[in-house]
Amino acid sequence: MQDSNSAGISDNQDLPEAKVRRRRWPSAVWLIPLTAALIGAWLLYQYWFQRGDIITVRFPSAEGIQPGSTQVRFKALTVGKVKNVTLDENLETLVTLALNKEISDVLDCSAQFWIVRPRIQGTEISGLGTLFSGTYVGMMPRNEEAETGEDEPSLLCYQGLDRPPLRKPDRPGREFKLLADSVGSLDVGTPVFYKQLKAGEIINYRFVPEKGQVELSIFVDEPYYQFVNDNTRFWNSSGVDFKLTATGVEFHMEPLTYLLTGSISFDTPSDVFEDLPISTEGEQFNLYEDYASSLERRYEERLYYTLYFNGSLRGLSESAPVEFRGIRVGQVEKVQMILDEEAGNIRIPVLVSVEPGRFAEGISSTEAPKLMSRLVGQGMRAKLESGNLLTGQKYVALVFEKNPESATIAQGQFYDVFPTTATSVEELSRMASGIADDLKVTLAEIRKFAESNQLDKTFDNVNSVLEETEQTIVEARSAITAARQVMLTVDEQTLPRLSQNVDEVANTVNQSLTSVTGNVGSVSANLNRSLSSVTGNVGEVSANINRSLTSVTGNIGQVSASADRAMQTLTGQVVQAGDDFTKTTQSLNQAMVRLQNSLTHLDRLLARNSPTQHQLAEMLKEVSAMSRSVRVLADTLWAQPESLIRGKQ
């Protein structure tokens, strides 16, 4: 037991002692909280040190702003958030913004804040993105234009703006100022065009009280501003420029997109001065009303004259041109009526301005009136001319009269009075009215004559004569035609023989008749005698009568015998003649039938329903159609003369 005990002890003593090492490092498990601490510290660093200022902005209205979710944006980047919305003691909205670190670093007291909402305003639709993203607060951490001290600290309370500040875009380019009489349809954001390319935009406008004009600030982008120099003209190209002037119809249009909103265009005529330096930042230009007026060269020197015209001034509008041989030298400034109390009539002075520089380049202001006087001395007069017959627009022309009455530029009440001369149109109309009067008188005479009976009578006479003539002619013609036939026949055959026979017959008959007459005469004489003795001696008488009668009978028998003979001869001859005549008559008949046929034909031709009539009507229709075609052709040629070459379009 003891052994074993001792052995156990000795075992115990033999056993090696465990090595002891002092732990120098804390347990590795502490790396976990260390890591956690590092991560936590890093996260907190991010959270705390990336957090920027908390500022308050006073806004007129906090419409659409939600605390906690409404963002603050700068150049479309979220740079902060609305923390809170409260009211101050004046019941104004105070919006507390928590900004990012980066933006807080650059924030100074010129920072601007505004609320971006969807805005539809006339020409401009902006902030459409906010329809989806919600209203946000836009900001500008510092305003370069407001030149404040460098190191001014950021404020705690800012005044919010009503709308986004108007500022220069962050693009390369240059800003110029334009002076205009009115803004018109222009607005901030209205594009500026150079050769129909969008070259910039209007960034601001303000009224300049000293000049009574509007100053537009435009920003012209990078490559385009290099084309702006002293010679550049800017004009307002608001939509369609449609103008009826004395020179005709002017039509000028910008791209359709900007028809409604309007736009500004500029151009630099390169023909005048080549090497002008590019205009510097902020240089001032005039904004012309339209393209045409921008092209006009402006002459500062102007002379004003009053013109008195006799005729109507219809069609003469203000700013109508004053031309000399077709070249514009001035314009009509004013047309107004003045009641002349003394003279008791109404006068219409036309005030015109003339630029003498047009006549002589660079003429001095003292020389100019003298020049005009000299020109008037040479016969220059103002004349109202019709510029456009279609629209009736008029203009004032300066012309040299051929044989002028001497006139000078007279001293007027306000302006010098320039001598005028009658308008050519006026002369023309006077002449025309004279002719018209004459014509009227003549026509009256004619009517008087026409209304008198004389003419009626004459016409009746003429009518009857004509009718007769017509009849006669018709008869004559038929007669002639028939006669001709007859004559031909007669001429050829019958006539020579017939006339001979007839002659003979006639002679015989004549002789017979003569003897008959003689016998009859003696008979009657005897009879007379017998009769006279009748009364006394009827018996004798009757015997005598018997005798007489017997002798008479005998005589008569003789006579009749000879008459018979004659008659027989005559009959034979007449029969011959009759044959001939029958032939003649037959051929005459034939001729008549033919004539009748012809007449029937003619009648048929002239009848109302005849084909000829129809054809004639057709033909007339054709002709009228043709004339219509010709008219159309003429119209086409008038409208499009080139269609002769190119064909109708």
Added chain:
Amino acid sequence: MTTPLANNHLLCRICGCVSVKPNQLTAKSQLFCPRCGERFKTGPNRSIEITWALLIAAAILYIPANMLPIMSVYWLGNAQPDTIISGVFLLIELGQYPLAALLFVASIMVPLLKLFALGFLLISIQLKSSWRPHECIRLYRLTEYIGRWSMVDVFVVAILAGLVQFGNLTRIETNAGTLSFAAVVVLTMIAAHTLDEHLIWEEKSAASKLSLSKPSANKSQG
């Protein structure tokens, strides 16, 4: 087994060498096998140390977990990041009080309570206090049981971020807060696990020499 080792003998698990435990040992001493150099797993109980480390790490991460957004909801390209507490407020604003309460309890209260409970247990162990060992052990069990439920938040965010991905229309992304929160939950779970609950009882019982009547009395009271 046949020769029971004395209290001061150490057996190496690797080479089977039996060695004698030295007499003078401090808290920072480590014992190694004299033959193979394997470290003996004896010495002062390291459970408390590990638990402390994990607990401190969890406590540190608890701050960013609550201050940083846990997820961002992108609605038409517009990000709306939310922290846990802002989510609670949002739910209150929307009138979803039960949900808000649930979120508050599960995501804010429970991790915090776990931190405090473990801390309290550790401190009481280290002070060898004899204060209410039964309640302490019950607190420990409760802590260990509910710890896993805090992961619900993390899972919800993970599922949402996985499901709601409609490009620019709607999109949910996780933020650093989720990671911190998940780390807090995991760390407290591990801390609860590493804490040797035996120590609670051992230290307390050793210190106070409690009679058996006390726990029975406690039990009847509970």
